[in-house]
Amino acid sequence: MSFEKKYKHSVDVKDLFFSYGGPPIIDHMDLQLDAGNRCILVGANGAGKTTLLKILAGKRMVPGAIKVLGQDAFLDGPVGITYLGTEWANNPVVKSDLSVEYLLKSMGSHRWPERTQVLLTVLDVDVKWRMHQISDGQRRRVQLAMGLLHPWELLLLDEVTVDLDVLARADFLNFLKVETEERGCTIVYATHIFDGLGDWATHIGHVADGRCLSMNKVDNFPAFEEIKLQHKQEGRVDSPLTTLCIKWLREDRDRLRNIKNVDPVTGLPHSKWDEMSDNMKKNGDKYYNYWKR
Template sequence: MSTQHSNYDLAVDVDKLNFDYGGPLILNNLSLALAPGSRCILVGANGAGKTTCLRILGGKRMVSGSRVNVLGKNVFQDAPKGVTYLGTEWANNPVVRSDLSVEYLLYSMGSKRWPERTQRLLQVLDVDTKWHMHQVSDGQRRRVQLVMGLLQPWDLLLLDEVTVDLDVLVRADFLAFLKQETETRGATIVYATHIFDGLGQWPTHVAHVTEGTITELHTMDGRFEELEKAKEDNRRRHSLDSPLMELCYEWLRRDRERTRLSDKATPIDPETGLPHTKWDDLGADMKTYGDKYYNYWK
């Protein structure tokens, strides 16, 4: 399968996206535009809206009144093919903890249609088809998820923290595989992660997500002034640390400090003795308005 881009100039085209569960906004005026072949990492604290953004791009949550186009089509009205969403929930599904072999699972996902791609993914993610899912570790289970999820060639891949269980070598090989996919097929990736080590040369874009909106979107082409300053600081200090990793951590520190200052003006919950924030309200709203059922295999 080769990707055709003649029908669209942007793989992701989101403009002024707002979303809530009936209470405070989770996404607030969020905009994101990415050309085909982009590799964009989303950087933000827990609760910043990264997961919700990815699920909306994947058509997992319905919105109205905002432009949300992927691969040139409205994600809800004309759901495009070729979009793959992989999140952390899959590994907790009881089905994938039962006595099923990896070979059986891959066959059920159509591995016979893409034999060369299947073998490549098994090699990259170091997966043995003889494994049985009730006997493997969380890290091995995650690798099986990635093989299954990426068997069918995709045009837009949405990754939500799915490399957290991978060891360093497997993660490096996996990221190299994804980079090759974008460069050879023109596929696009949006990747939310808190693990920035080894990402210095990987992304084409870095997006800073704060309180439900993208406050910064940078390209890795030398015009990213904060990153260039971080590189210069590292050279001056003879540091071998990744400038991108250091900058992402600095963003997260600023977000944390901003949250702490905001919490000082937040009322105290009489039951817990802790600040009652909008995220407490969102947690309650999710039980009422969130998805009651979720297809983790999709």
């Protein structure tokens, strides 16, 4: 299905380089995604996934033009980009004695009453909940409802389903799939939980060493089809996508083990993260007010 948009690519990253003054966190990465794409980013911890998502969200300035929705991600601050990450849970506001109804109204729920009701139903959120009395999983569902109230064109998700139970996650992913199919939205989703995503994603991106090693369309991905056929022949019920991702991650780990320097003092592998400055304020995130739109 094609969608009429004012831009050629929803995400257009070419030769992206980023570091904190030391070894690169992202090393000359290329990435293009179009309207309606649902992309899973697969990579080990430290591969550069979170940094990439924050750059696409306009939270970090980088040299060169990073185009999202046809505009510069940082300088233009395009409207229609939503970033949802795990750090929200550390905001003291979300654990204070406030009602969900109050928080949703602060996000403008009165502007989209029908959309609000859909999200409350999909995520099974009760507006009478008090934030200081609910579980981490319930709090995460509130975050998702708040974050998705405003209709978006590009959604950047960083491990935000980790606290959801199986049913809540399945309903949430189905909602996102409908959004991309009906409104031509684009999703980039970094996760380590792959169950249920094999038939959900349109693209699978493999990120390692700060580079996008491959970007594969699910409907034209021979290596993935081979794994699915093998699972079928062996009568396996586990996820073919999980099998593929574990294979990639194991190869990445083995490769990195062979190239890492060993710290002469500790005897442990010495990575690029060990060389980064403790003070990252001047190179860190652009200030982000969750309630400001």
